[in-house]
Every structure is written in C-alpha cells, then in structure tokens.
Amino acid sequence: MTDPRIADPAPAPVVRPHLITSDAEALETAQNFAERVRAEASIRDTERRLPWKELDEFVATGLWGISVPKEYGGAGVSATTLAQVTATIAAADGSLSQIPQNHYYSLEVLRVGGSETQKRYFYDRVLAGERTGNALAEIGHKDFKRRTHLTRDGGRWRVNGTKYYCTGAIYAHWIPTLVSAEEEGAVRTYIAFIPRSAPGVTVVDDWDGFGQRVTGSGTVRFEDVGVEPEWIVPFQSSFETATTIGPVAQIIHAAIDLGIGEGAYRDTLDFVRGRARPWIDAKVETAAEDPLTLSEIGQVRVRLRAADALLRRAGRLVDEAMANPTEDTVASASIAVAEAKILSTKAGLLAANKLFELSGTSSTMKVDNYDRYWRNVRTHTLHDPVRWKYQAIGQYILNGRRPPRHGAI
Numbered sequence: 217m218t219d220p221r222i223a224d225p226a227p228a229p230v231v232r233p234h235l236i237t238s239d240a241e242a243l244e245t246a247q248n249f250a251e252r253v254r255a256e257a258s259i260r261d262t263e264r265r266l267p268w269k270e271l272d273e274f275v276a277t278g279l280w281g282i283s284v285p286k287e288y289g290g291a292g293v294s295a296t297t298l299a300q301v302t303a304t305i306a307a308a309d310g311s312l313s314q315i316p317q318n319h320y321y322s323l324e325v326l327r328v329g330g331s332e333t334q335k336r337y338f339y340d341r342v343l344a345g346e347r348t349g350n351a352l353a354e355i356g357h358k359d360f361k362r363r364t365h366l367t368r369d370g371g372r373w374r375v376n377g378t379k380y381y382c383t384g385a386i387y388a389h390w391i392p393t394l395v396s397a398e399e400e401g402a403v404r405t406y407i408a409f410i411p412r413s414a415p416g417v418t419v420v421d422d423w424d425g426f427g428q429r430v431t432g433s434g435t436v437r438f439e440d441v442g443v444e445p446e447w448i449v450p451f452q453s454s455f456e457t458a459t460t461i462g463p464v465a466q467i468i469h470a471a472i473d474l475g476i477g478e479g480a481y482r483d484t485l486d487f488v489r490g491r492a493r494p495w496i497d498a499k500v501e502t503a504a505e506d507p508l509t510l511s512e513i514g515q516v517r518v519r520l521r522a523a524d525a526l527l528r529r530a531g532r533l534v535d536e537a538m539a540n541p542t543e544d545t546v547a548s549a550s551i552a553v554a555e556a557k558i559l560s561t562k563a564g565l566l567a568a569n570k571l572f573e574l575s576g577t578s579s580t581m582k583v584d585n586y587d588r589y590w591r592n593v594r595t596h597t598l599h600d601p602v603r604w605k606y607q608a609i610g611q612y613i614l615n616g617r618r619p620p621r622h623g624a625i
Contacts, residue, residue: 221434223386223419229272230345230389235289236278239297245277246301250308257309258585261592264429266421267312271347271387274305274312281343283320285327288339295464295538296531299471303527306475307482310592311430313475315384317468318350321623322392324464325407329454334446338409341390348409349388351379351436352623364438366395366406366448373443375408379436386419386432388412393438394451405452408443416441427588427595455621458546463534463553465623466600467527470557473597474523477564480571480589481516487575487586488513509574516563516570523563526556547618550625554605561602564593600624 236242253270260267274280283298284290293301298320306313319342326338342348354364354377364377375395385391393408410417416439423433454461492503500506530552537549568590572579579586608625611617619625 219420221421223421223434231272231276233276233281233343233345234278235343236282236291236293238291239293242279242282242291242293242297242301243304245279246304249274249277249279250304253305253312254308257312258588260309260430261311261588262585266386266430266432267309267315268387270309270312271315274316275345275347280316280319280345280347283323284339284342288335289343290339294531295467295534296528298464299467299527299531302468302471303475303478303524306472307479310472310476310479310589310596311428313472314428314431314596315387316347317465317472318352318384318392319348319388320468321461321465322348322350322390322407322409324461325392325451325454326449328459328461329407329450334449337446338390346389347384347387348390348392349382349384349386349412349432351382351385351391351393351410351438353381354379363396364393366397366408366443369442373408373445373448375410375438375441375443377438379438381423381433382419382436383431383433385412385436386421386434391417391436393436395448407449407451409447409449410438410441410443414441414443425595427591427593458537458541458543458621460534460538460541460546460549462621462623462625463530463537463546463549466550466553466557466625467530467534469596469599470523470527470530470553470560473557473564473593474520474527474560476589476593476596477520477523477560477567480564480567480586480593481520483586483589484516484567484571484574485513487571487579491578492575503574503576512570512574516567519559519563519566523556523559526552526559530556543618546621547612550619550621551609551612554608554619554625557600558602558605558609561597564597565590568593 282291282293286292390409395408418437420435488503494500494503494506498506533549533552537545608619
C-alpha cells in the first residue's frame with residue numbers, strides 16, 4: 217500500500233517574483249504581506265493546511281531573493297533587515313516564517329563556499345522564483361555508510377541516506393543536502409543542491425510536532441540519487457576559516473522566536489482590551505485598568521523590546537563580519553547573535569505564556585487557537601539549546617575563547 221504521506225514528486229510551480237531593490241522596500245513588502253496572511257494563520261495551524269498558495273504569494277513578493285548579493289542581481293539586504301523581515305512574518309504566522317529559514321541559510325553557504333559559476337546559477341534560479349528547502353539533520357550515525365553519503369559512480373556522484381526535520385523540503389525546487397564523502401581515508405562534508413524532482417528523492421510529510429505544524433519539516437529519503445558535480449558546494453571547509461554561516465543561520469532563528477512573541481503580545485493586548493475581565497480585588501471597571509495586569513503587560517513589552525534591540529545590534533555585527541570576515545569579527549558577531557537568541561527565546565516564551573495568564577480562562581477556547589503561539593515558540597526554540605549559548609558567552613567574556621564555528625552558534 218502506498219504511504220499517503222509521501223508527497224507529490226513534482227516540484228512546486230515557479231512564480232516569477234517582483235525584484236526588491238532596497239532594505240526599505242523589503243521591510244515595507246514584509247509588512248504588507250504579513251497583514252495579508254495573518255487572517256488565516258490560525259486556520260492553517262488548526263487544520264494543518266499546507267500553505268502552498270501563501271508560499272507562492274510569498275515568493276512573488278520578492279522576499280525570498282532579498283539576501284542575494286547586489287553583484288548577482290539581488291537586493292543584498294543587511295542581516296538586520298533579513299531578521300526584521302523574518303520577525304514581521306513570524307508575528308503573523310510562525311510556521312510560514314520558518315519555511316524560508318534554510319533557504320536563506322543555503323544562500324549564505326553558497327555565498328561563502330560556492331564557485332562563481334555556482335553562485336550565478338543558483339542565485340539566478342532564486343531570483344527567477346525557485347526556492348530551496350533543506351535536508352541537513354539526521355539521527356546520529358558515526359558510521360560513514362549509515363550517514364547520508366556521497367559516492368562517485370563513474371563521471372557522476374550518487375547520494376544515499378535519510379534526513380529528518382527537513383523544513384521546507386516538501387515545498388522546494390532544490391533540497392540543499394548535507395552529505396559526507398570519503399576522500400583519501402578522511403570524511404569531509406558538502407552541501408549538495410539536489411532537485412526536488414530528481415529520481416530517487418522521496419519526501420514524506422510526516423512532521424507531527426505539536427508546533428510549527430505547516431513548516432513541512434518531514435523526512436527525505438535519497439536512494440541512489442544522481443548529482444551533478446556543479447551542484448556540490450564545500451561545507452566543512454567553510455568552517456575551517458572564519459565565516460558568517462553560523463551567525464546568519466542563528467539570527468534568523470532568533471528573529472522567528474521574537475516574531476512569534478510579538479504576535480502573541482499583539483493578541484494579548486486585543487484580548488485584555490476587549491474581552492478579559494478585571495480581578496474582583498482590583499476594583500476597576502476593565503481588565504485594561506487592572507494595576508497588576510498593567511505591570512505584567514509592561515514587563516512583556518520591555519522584554520520584547522530588549523530582544524529586538526539585541527537582534528538589531530547582532531545584525532550590525534553580522535554585517536561587519538560579512539564585509540570583513542576575520543577570527544575576531546566573526547566571533548564577535550556569533551556572540552552577539554547568541555545573546556539575541558537567548559533573549560528572543562525568553563521573550564517569546566514569556567509573551568506566549570502571559571497571553572493566557574493575563575487574558576484568563578476564556579482565552580483557552582479552541583476557536584481562538586491562541587495556544588498556537590506557545591506551541592510554535594516552544595517547538596522552534598528547541599532548535600539549539602540556549603544553555604550552551606550562555607556557556608559560549610561566558611567563555612568569550614571571561615577567558616577570551618572564541619565560540620566554535622558551526623551552524624548552531
């Protein structure tokens with residue numbers, strides 16, 4: 217019997233996008249798009265309705281191409297703008313904001329490690345409306361043959377293996393895949409840009425996490441998939457020198473958490489103003505005049521604003537590191553992003569929790585689906601443990617030790 221979760225092997229249709237040319241235009245476009253998709257975000261989450269139509273519209277706005285460098289025809293927006301765009305979309309729909317995270321990540325991997333030919337080819341594809349997903353994570357196998365691996369077959373390369381948590385793969389035209397290759401007795405890693413429609417690629421829609429339900433973060437299997445050499449980009453070597461791949465990946469994650477918190481906070485304000493009741497001992501007419509509620513509203517506001525400030529500061533340092541990637545600039549950017557990620561995690565969770573605490577029992581009704589904020593931010597903040605970010609910051613500040621270079625710091 218055919219597994220009904222196996223997705224259609226045909227790639228998503230190409231949507232010719234608008235070409236965004238500036239940071240200001242990117243920010244305005246994100247705000248307008250967020251307003252359009254906010255209305256049905258709850259329904260998509262409740263029904264686990266995959267957002268095919270919304271993604272086509274998302275791509276059509278041009279936002280998926282904003283990190284393409286100017287010299288390759290894109291807007292080359294700042295890291296701060298990329299984070300703000302992500303947070304804006306996340307405030308409207310947490311799942312929708314996460315889908316392009318690995319798309320932007322793969323474009324940074326390409327910028328750092330790709331050849332000129334590869335950059336021009338894939339950047340052109342993105343500006344033409346094609347999108348990338350990811351197949352990076354897998355259940356830890358130390359044995360090379362049990363990992364997703366790349367082997368030579370005559371003049372071509374073959375990929376075999378299974379990946380999990382493949383956010384966006386189901387929607388993608390290309391699936392950037394982390395592969396291991398054995399070379400002269402040593403194992404090295406690469407990112408292979410594999411067509412979603414390639415023979416041997418199977419995408420299984422089996423993501424059943426309680427949050428981020430429509431991110432398409434399921435399983436991808438590769439069975440003797442042919443890969444052209446031109447699709448293979450160095451990955452391990454990109455971390456042997458100081459690069460911004462890690463900070464770029466992490467600042468987008470931080471922005472998602474902040475944005476979900478902002479969305480929860482917006483709905484908290486609306487509920488307290490219009491539907492919540494004041495506690496009897498407050499002796500006030502409305503919940504919006506309850507002094508303890510006012511205090512808590514202020515605390516959430518301060519925490520979100522602080523996270524936003526750290527995110528903007530981190531963006532500036534990431535931009536500096538991208539322009540001048542040295543051991544010191546990349547370490548400084550990584551630490552700044554770690555600080556922002558810690559606070560965006562705390563602020564996002566706080567806002568999601570306070571929505572219920574300050575709104576009362578009636579806010580738990582199924583029809584409102586407010587629990588999606590907590591489910592989404594709790595699920596997404598589990599990507600990288602913030603306890604290790606505290607440790608990295610402490611080592612850097614106290615002992616002058618630079619953080620490790622990888623995609624999670």
